[in-house]
Amino acid sequence: MTDPLVSWNDGVAKQAILDFVANVTTPNRPSFVPPGDRIAVFDNDGTLWVEQPLYVQAFFVFDRVQQLAPQYPEWQTQEPFASVLKGDLKSAMAGGESALLELVMATHAGMTTDEFAAIAKDWLSTAKHPTLRRPYPELVYQPMLELLAYLQAHDFKNFIVSGGGVEFMRACTEQIYGVPPEQVIGSSNKTQYEWRDGKPVILRLPELYFFNDKAGKPAAIQHYIGRRPLAAFGNSDGDLQMLQWTTAGSGASLGMIVRHTDGDREFAYDQGSMSSLKQALVDAEKEGWVIVDMKRDWKQVFPFEQ
Amino acid sequence: MTDPLVSWNDGVAKQAILDFVANVTTPNRPSFVPPGDRIAVFDNDGTLWVEQPLYVQAFFVFDRVQQLAPQYPEWQTQEPFASVLKGDLKSAMAGGESALLELVMATHAGMTTDEFAAIAKDWLSTAKHPTLRRPYPELVYQPMLELLAYLQAHDFKNFIVSGGGVEFMRACTEQIYGVPPEQVIGSSNKTQYEWRDGKPVILRLPELYFFNDKAGKPAAIQHYIGRRPLAAFGNSDGDLQMLQWTTAGSGASLGMIVRHTDGDREFAYDQGSMSSLKQALVDAEKEGWVIVDMKRDWKQVFPFEQ
Incomplete structure (x- = not known):
């Protein structure tokens, strides 16, 4: 055997x-x-x-902040976002759990569950670990x-x-x-069932469930x-x-x-x-x-x- | 076939x-x-x-109220319990959803999840439908x-x-x-993990989750x-x-x-x-x-x- x-x-x-x-x-x-x-x-x-x-998900959060930054000019000066945008993760994390929660909610909410799944899948298939240089699923x-x-x-x-x-x-x-x-x-985040363009969707809310x-x-x-x-x-x-x-x-x-x-x-x-x-x-x-x-x-x- | x-x-x-x-x-x-x-x-x-x-669970609630009543003398005069104890389910339900929730919380909380499972199993195997005269699982x-x-x-x-x-x-x-x-x-109810007599238990709290x-x-x-x-x-x-x-x-x-x-x-x-x-x-x-x-x-x- x-x-x-x-x-x-x-x-x-x-x-x-x-x-x-x-x-x-x-x-x-x-x-x-x-x-x-x-x-x-x-x-x-x-x-x-x-x-x-x-945590792998923390890297996802940081990449999402970079990606979303053009839509939020105020992040350039507002912590913990400003430190993330400067690549200073240590300072970004200085705010502890509440700073992390703020980052997660700013990057994990406001879209439907289907949209979020697509965003996460895309990131997981392309992002690479900073030192091991491989996609995280490996x-x-x-x-x-x-x-x-x-x-x-x-x-x-x-x-x-x-x-x-x-x-x-x-x-x-x-x-x-x-x-x-x-x-x-x-x-998990709180979610809300609603209609968009004649289709039901489940929206991710910026609140911890x-x-x-x-x-x-x-x-x-x-x-x-x-x-x-x-x-x-x-x-x-x-x-x-x-x-x-x-x-x-x-x-x-x-x-x-x-x-x-x-x-x-x-x-x-x-x-x-x-x-x-x-x-x-x-x-x-x-x-x-x-x-x-x-x-x-x-x-x-x-x-x-x- | x-x-x-x-x-x-x-x-x-x-x-x-x-x-x-x-x-x-x-x-x-x-x-x-x-x-x-x-x-x-x-x-x-x-x-x-x-x-x-x-609802089957409503009959469970009413039977539990009867069973627990000796521990709560105030229920004899306090609605919606008083009506349940008199067998007047219509009056008991007059308080609508909030009355029902009060009854559920009074009868579904305060015990561990294992204890609740035993209570529910026991009731389901013995209680009978008021007109069909059979245990509910049938x-x-x-x-x-x-x-x-x-x-x-x-x-x-x-x-x-x-x-x-x-x-x-x-x-x-x-x-x-x-x-x-x-x-x-x-x-579901909210629950809480805690220790009792040297064993971990999950306690059911009287709050809707x-x-x-x-x-x-x-x-x-x-x-x-x-x-x-x-x-x-x-x-x-x-x-x-x-x-x-x-x-x-x-x-x-x-x-x-x-x-x-x-x-x-x-x-x-x-x-x-x-x-x-x-x-x-x-x-x-x-x-x-x-x-x-x-x-x-x-x-x-x-x-x-x-």
């Missing part, structure tokens, strides 16, 4: 996946779970694709693609549960992960999926509650944390500032969550490596 | 379903849609199961069960898109319709499913926008409206007051939506009929 996880080195992490899947899919084991009930949830940024030096982790496919082949429904914008992610998640739009849960992070993740899992997952994969404290909720069920479960330890092949920022990973690591041992150390556990990081 | 829609009389409605499914599932037809993209959306109350003399429409199964057999994903409470519906939708929890979209009706339905379809359905089934003006959105796509689509015309086998309240059906009927002709006349089109209404 071919190894379904060929990019994983033998070790605790790979074995934990194989054991877990055997436990829930082998009939007559007490840990067996019927196919329809097999749900797995995945964080996206830093778990399935790169999040360094910034910057996914090969071992995680194998894991997604392995679970799907064993009748799991894979869901993405990410802080990223749901419609931004949907512009590429089916293509790159094989996860259909209805299995993508993310942050739901921010899918931390304690919002298990609440969203219950709200959108309606049952507890068997497996959860994350890489930061933003995934802590999702890991807790997933592994607090009565049956077999798997919680996994990806650690970014490989500065040669990817980025070494373990416990770093992009998305803090502290409490989840502290809890991992007592909760039995399995650590994936990229440097140690992954034979190959990106699909394009030889 | 056995007739997949055996409880449907031959006629325009049945033929429209068969033609639509042939059009989107026959390879090489220009109207062909790949299996993964086949989404169908169904209203629940009055489309898949009875909604007369009141009061589903046999022709619609056949339609759900027929679409599913042709690789459609069926979603319920209803104004009913999502967690109330999920307590029975998999069992009665074969629709898993993650394919049920409804109205989303009301899934009218223009909210297409917005919810985009939000939860992320793509336009091919087929929509409803029975009231609450489904008007969902029908519009579904059939405004560029490819083949099917919009259907169930009319309650059969006072002998079910309830005759076509265009009646429970859930008004006026504008959707006016628009049906120009939009090409197909009318299902229960009296004319359904050979059998309920599964228990001989």
Whole structure:
């Protein structure tokens, strides 16, 4: 039999996946779970694709600001837009979460959902990562693609549960992960149904509807999926509650944390500032969550490596 | 070949379903849609199961008020609770939507999601319809069960898109319709993730999060499913926008409206007051939506009929 996880080195992490899947899919084991009930949830940024030096969606925001700037002359002097237009992302981010939200709303609203999907798809197919010099959809982790496919082949429904914008992610998640739009849960804008030129449209409003992070993740899992997952994969404290909720069920479960330890092949920022990973690591041992150390556990990081 | 829609009389409605499914599932037809993209959306109350003399969930609310009353002595004199406790549902409903919302919040919040699921399941398995004298899960429409199964057999994903409470519906939708929890979209309470006795729980708060009706339905379809359905089934003006959105796509689509015309086998309240059906009927002709006349089109209404 071919190894379904060929990019994983033998070790605790790979074995934990194989054991877990055997436990829930082998009939007559007490840990067996019927196919329809097999749900797995995945964080996206830093778990399935790169999040360094910034979230992919942040680069999308900055490019959109550049693109829209001619329509908004006031942005030349108004923060955080002025810093973005000067290419000074550090200053742009100095305003923290509220500055980021302002940038997102200015660039992700005012168009229909169909128009936004086209904008996001176009950007994702053309924009390139600043240092890796490849389109972002190529910057996914090969071992995680194998894991997604392995679970799907064993009748799991894979869901993405990410802080990223749901419609931004949907512009590429089916293509790159094989996860259909209805299995993508993310942050969202408010929307409004209305008529334009004799056709119904759904308009994106410049107002946050739901921010899918931390304690919002298990609440969203219950709200959108309606049952507890068997497996959860994350890489930061933003995934802590999702890991807790997933592994607090009565049956077999798997919680996994990806650690970014490989500065040669990817980025070494373990416990770093992009998305803090502290409490989840502290809890991992007592909760039995399995650590994936990229440097140690992954034979190959990106699909394009030889 | 056995007739997949055996409880449907031959006629325009049945033929429209068969033609639509042939059009989107026959390879090489220009109207062909790949299996993964086949989404169908169904209203629940009055489309898949009875909604007369009141919504099923309203009976659940009233029974819950009776059950909880000993803990709330003030309800004996406080409306709308006092009228419910006297069995005077007409007076209880006199306060309109805000009275109903108050009743729902008083009976659907303050417990964990797991506790609520158990309460709803217990009620659904024991409570009986006031005139039909059967548990509500038996009061589903046999022709619609056949339609759900027929679409599913042709690789459609069926979603319920209803104004009913999502967690109330999920307590029975998999069992009665074969629709898993993650394919049920409804109205919802706000929730909160927290710890109780060393375990994480999701607490239901007494506050409306989303009301899934009218223009909210297409917005919810985009939000939860992320793509336009091919087929929509409803029975009231609450489904008007969902029908519009579904059939405004560029490819083949099917919009259907169930009319309650059969006072002998079910309830005759076509265009009646429970859930008004006026504008959707006016628009049906120009939009090409197909009318299902229960009296004319359904050979059998309920599964228990001989």
